[in-house]
Amino acid sequence: MARPRTFDEERALDAAMHAFWVNGYEATSTQDLCEATGLGRSSIYNTFSSKHDLFRRALARYMETMNAAQIEILEDVERTGIERVRALLARIIEGEFEHREDGHSIGCLTVNTTVELAARDPEAAAMLERDLATRLTMLRTAIRSGQRDGDITAERDAQTLARYVNAVIGGMRISAQGGADRATLEAIADTALDALAAR
Amino acid sequence: MARPRTFDEERALDAAMHAFWVNGYEATSTQDLCEATGLGRSSIYNTFSSKHDLFRRALARYMETMNAAQIEILEDVERTGIERVRALLARIIEGEFEHREDGHSIGCLTVNTTVELAARDPEAAAMLERDLATRLTMLRTAIRSGQRDGDITAERDAQTLARYVNAVIGGMRISAQGGADRATLEAIADTALDALAAR
DNA sequence: CTTGTTTTGTACTGACCTATCTAAAATGAT
DNA sequence: ATCATTTTAGATAGGTCAGTACAAAACAAG
Structure with a gap:
């Protein structure tokens, strides 16, 4: 029994997420957020109570969608453990080239x-911190599976290997933001996997 | 034949560099820079013509001092190639714990x-880009030396391995900023070196 | 001690910042 | 059609931003 909204909250959230992703928190003004979402200031402050709150929701949304995509890869029972990790790294490279702005990778919102x-x-x-914990859990699971199958080294425990893979992913994202091309990122990923391979 | 300065330009530059390092470019105001350096606005604008210019000089200084320290490690003829890389990673871990603020690592100014x-x-x-090129050159040299001695794998070319090590370093710095403790960083470094080892 | 030059402290400028206020517009329920 | 409620647009507030203007202070050279 009141005036309904003329916009979709989730679409606005996506637009805001993208703005923060490209330019960072500080460099994204509330004016930028209005333009990115197509909303007026009132609508933004009415829906999301502050810039900081909007950022929190955007970050949460990023984490959810990102982890949902990665969990599918890391729990794919069709693949062996190391193949899942390889597929994850490939997916991340793909993502770095999907999400670009002015010819530059915009990296990863959690890393940024x-x-x-x-x-x-x-x-x-x-x-x-929570997001890191869930990502490490997903990685550990895939890695343990690979260790059971014998294609991932058992000489290091799964938690250590998970933290290593997580760090490599972060490093690849920095490299991408620093201008690395696809072949370079693929070479980094291939090399990184050497440390996981059973020998 | 005029009034002399009462401050040391390089000390001021160091203080500014530290401020940018801790808080980033956007979040460091010119007021913050005055407080960090102990200079007045006039002195800052008189010496460094703008915030952006000051940042550029601070970044250049960071790169110089950082690379000078790393080149000593990477060109240490007392060590084998892989030991130099290992020493470099150890140095980086050390740096992450030397440069902290409120219990958090402030990471690496170039990565940031x-x-x-x-x-x-x-x-x-x-x-x-220039800094990356010089760092890759230093890494390649050490890696090639290790390949000649047979302790670094010859199955991948030195440039690929250099980019891999560089990415790992970036990933370790992100991990440190994300709260990883020393043992975790050391485990990541050890694991990363497995990919370099000749087998 | 005067003159010329530079540094320094302080006040200021205009733009932009986040956030709020106000009132008009829109709509469902009665 | 009227009322209650919400959304929306636009103006506004108060603060902070980077950068400048200006005059006083400090010193070296003569």
């Missing part, structure tokens, strides 16, 4: 947020 | 700048 905000925004830090 | 500015600041991007 770790760099920009983790030290001075406890809420963002807590979200990143 | 790649994330925050590379896409929209062509000058910073050019500096980062």
Whole structure:
């Protein structure tokens, strides 16, 4: 019994997420967010109560969609453990070339947020910590599966290997943002997998 | 035949560099820079003509000091190739624990700048590109030395391995900023070296 | 001690920042 | 059609931003 919204909240959230993803938190003004979402200031502040709140929701949404895509790869029972990790790295390279702006990779919002905000925004830090934990769990599962099958080395425990793969992913994203081309990223991924292979 | 400066330009530059390093470019205001350096606005604008210019000089200084320290490790003829790379990774871990603020690692200014500015600041991007090239050259040299001695795998070319090590370093710095402790970083480094080892 | 030059502190400028306020517009329920 | 409620647009507020203007202070050279 009141005026209905003329916009889709999730579409607006996606647009805001993209804006933060491309330019970072500080460099994205509320004016930028209005233009990115197509909403007026009132609508934004009415729906998401502040810039910081909107960022939190955008980050949460990014984590959800990203992890949903990665869990499918890492729990794919059709593949062996190491093949799942290889597929994950391939997916990440693909993502770096899907999400570009002016010929540059925009990287990964969680990595970008770790760099920009983790030290001075406890809420963002807590979200990143939880997200890291779930990603490590997914990785550990795939890695343990590979260790059981014998194609991933059993000389290091799954948690260590998971943290290593996670770090390599972060490094690949930085490399992509630094201008690395596809062949370079693929070579990094291939080399990184050498450390996982059973020998 | 005029009033002399009462401050040391290089000390001021170091202080500014540290401020940018901790908080990033956008989140460091000119007021912050005054407080960090102890200079007044006039002195800052008189010496460094703008915030952006000061940032450029701070970044250049960071790159110089960082690369000077790393070249010593990577060209240490007392060590084999792989030991040099191992020493480099150990040095980087050490650095992550030397440079902290409120219990958080402040990471690496070049990585932070790649994330925050590379896409929209062509000058910073050019500096980062040159810096990457010199770091890859240093790494390649050490890696080639290890390949000649037989302790680094010859199955991948030195350039690929250099890019891999560089990516791992970036990933370790992200991990550190994300809260990884020393043992975790050391385990990542050890695992990463498995991909370099001749087998 | 005067003159010329540079540095320095402080006040200021105009733009942009996040966020709010106000009132008109829109719509479902009665 | 009227009412209650919400969304929306636009103006506004108060603060902070990078950068400048200006005059006082500090010093070296003569």
